[in-house]
Every structure is written in C-alpha cells, then in structure tokens.
Amino acid sequence: MLKVENLNVRYGAVTAVKDVSLEVSEGEMVCLLGANGSGKTTTMLAIAGALKASGRVTFNGEDITSLSPERVLRKGIAMVPETREVFSDLTVRENLILGGFIHRRNRKKSHHDTEQMLDLFQVLRERQNQQSGTLSGGEQQQLVIARAMMSQPKLLLLDEPSLGLAPAIVHHIYDFINKLRSTGVTILLVEQNANMALKNAERAYVMALGKIAKKGAAAEIAASSDLEALYLGV
Template sequence: MLEVNDLEVRYGAIRAVRGVSLKADTGELVAILGANGAGKSSTLMCIAGALKAAGGSIRLDGQDVTSANPEKMVRAGVATVPETRDVFPDLTVTENLTLGSYTRRSDRAGVTEDRERMLALFPRLAERAAQPAGTLSGGEQQMLVIARAMMSRPKVLLLDEPSLGLAPVIVDQIFEMIRTLKQSGLTIVLVEQNARKALSVADRAYVMRLGKIAASGTAAEIGAATDLSALYLGG
C-alpha cells in the first residue's frame, strides 16, 4: 500500500530525515516511535506532501507520489492529521466534517452519508454536531480532526501524535477511536511518543533516532526489545 524508500528531508543544512525506509500494508497499523526531534513529524509530513523530499521515494499502490502536493495526496487516498490539531473554531462540528470532503464536493449524497456515518461511529461528536468546534474540549477536537480526515474516504490515514497533551482517560478514548477505524480495514501510520499506547494498537513499529530508523519489528518485538522509557529521553 504505502512504501517509503531512503527518504531524506532537509531544513536548510539540517538533515531531519536521513534515509528512512518503511512500509504499511493494506489494513496494517504501523507506529513510528521516537524522542523529540527524532524526525517523526518530518517523515509523516513529507509522505503527506507538505514537505518536499530531498531524496528517496514514496510509493502508493505502486505509483510514485514522491513529489505530489498535499491535495494530490488526499485525492490519491492519503489523509493526514497533523500535530497542530486545527479545527475551524467558529464552524460547527458538522460544518468541520463537511470541509473534510473538499476533494469530493460534487458527491453531495456521498458526503452526507459519510458525515452521518462518522457521527454514528463517534457519538461524542454527534452530541455536539451543532456546536462551534472551538467550544469542544481538546480531546473532542482531536476526535473531530480525525473524523474530518476520514471524510476524504482515505485508504491511508497518517496521524501525528493524537495523544499529545491529553489526559490519560481521553487518550484511551482516542485510541479506541483509532482501533475502530482500523477495524474498518483502513491502513494507518501512527506517529507517537506514547510508545506503550501506540504499541497496544499497532501491528508493527519503527523506532526513529536522529533522523534514522533505529529499530523495527512487530509491536510485540519492539515492546520486548526496546527500552521504551529511553524513547522519551533525548537522542
């Protein structure tokens, strides 16, 4: 489904991503773990088309999408939820969901159907459907941006630190949501610093360190072989 080979991302002289290779098969949930500054977001945002690759390749279903822009990636079936968790604060939950389907504006019936499906799947959002998104709690906003990303009918969902800054009980709810989406057959790439939580839902995981893949394996292997607490320390 998604295949990244020898990816390089640079910010001027800074080499944030140095030859990263990873893949996600159809229906797989792959976690990318690592400390602050390891290059996780840079990798994810480059796959999303929001950062230019300085080297390497990105393939989706065998097609080369290395230089695709973000809109093209959405149209190709890759939706992204960045770290920033941006909702449109003055628009309602329903309106925010509708905006997630901007690539399929002509498909009105389909959009309505998908919106209903998202609200049915995530009752917390349904209860707040008419509420301005800016009045939702942090956790509810995170749910909304994930549901909004789903409105483009992606084959692959890229999630950047969905648990960031949320209370443990809310984190549990977000991970429950991710589990629900995985059960629908979606392919998911999940960037997380919360390694334990990520490994509890992941099939496989990659550990990044200083812009490179330092370890990879099944979630069980990574959980057993890696000193997870070290992931939180620098380096």
C-alpha cells in the same frame, strides 16, 4: 500499500530525515516512535507531500514522491497533523463537511458521508451543532480524525493523537482509532506515548536522530531493553 525508500529531508543545511525506509501493508496499524526532534513529523509531512524530499515514496505501486498534498490526498492518503486544528467558529457538522471537500461537487454524497460519520461516532452526533472551538481537547482530536476520514482515505497518517491529553482521554482516543480501523482503513501512527501505541499497533519503527534505529513487531519492540536508551538518544 505504502513504501518509503531512502527518504531524506532537509531544512536548509540540516538534514532532519536520513535514509528512512519503511513499509505499511494494507490493514495494518504501524507506529513510528522516537524522542522529540527525531524526525517523525518530518517523515510524515514528506509522505503527505507537504515537504520536498529525496528518495522514493510509492503508494499501491505508484510513485507519489513529488506530488502536492492535494494530489496525495486524492490518491487516498489523509494526514491529521499534531497541531489539532479545528475550524473553531464552525460547528462539528460543518467541520466534517469541509473534510470531504475533495468530493465537494457531490452534495448528496457529502450529506451521506457526514451522516455515516455521525452514526459511527455518537460523541460527534451529540455535538453536531456545537461550535467546534468549544469542544474539549479530546473531542477536538476525535473531530479532526473524523474530518480527515471524510475524504475516505485508504491510509490515514496520525501525528501524535494523544498529545497533551489526560490518560483516561488517551484510552478513549485509542478506542476511537480502533473503531476506525474496523472500517478497513490502514494507519501510520506517530507517537511519543510508546506504551499506548505499541499496545495497539502491529509493528513499529523507532527513529533516533533522523534515522530508523530499530524496527519490528510491536510486542518485540515493547520488550526490547534499549527502547529507553533510544528515547534518551544515547
């Protein structure tokens, strides 16, 4: 479904992502692991069209390498950035409606999709009229993921959904993600929390210093002896 070939991304003189190649098949959840600064977010932003990159990104066989973020979204790839920003003055419901903006000309569809999302996630239903800025961190994370789903993506890019959340809430977020997967969406997940990601994903890539240092089945990566070393960058 998604194929990234020899991706290179530079910030000025510094190359943050070096010859990264990876693939995600339809229906999979694949995680991208690695230490702070190893290039995970940069890779994701380049796939989403938010950073200029060299190399090739294809989605269902179509070259999307130099498309704008909005064009990439319209092709069916939505991203949830690690910054977890809700429109805090707006209600949960209004946030969801904005997530469906690419279908904005169709009011009926917007209403239908919002209801469907609220049916799927009771926690959001209960708080649909609550101002989003007053939600807890875990609730906000669920809202931004649900909001991204409102564009009905085929592929969802999730950047560190468990960042800064208590362990019990992290479990809750993964239940939420697994429920989403049951709707058929394919997921590329960036995580610092390697244990949780490897427990839930099918395959993994580990980045170190901008490169793919290791790849394989999630169970295989979880059992590998050098995972810690890769995180420490040694």
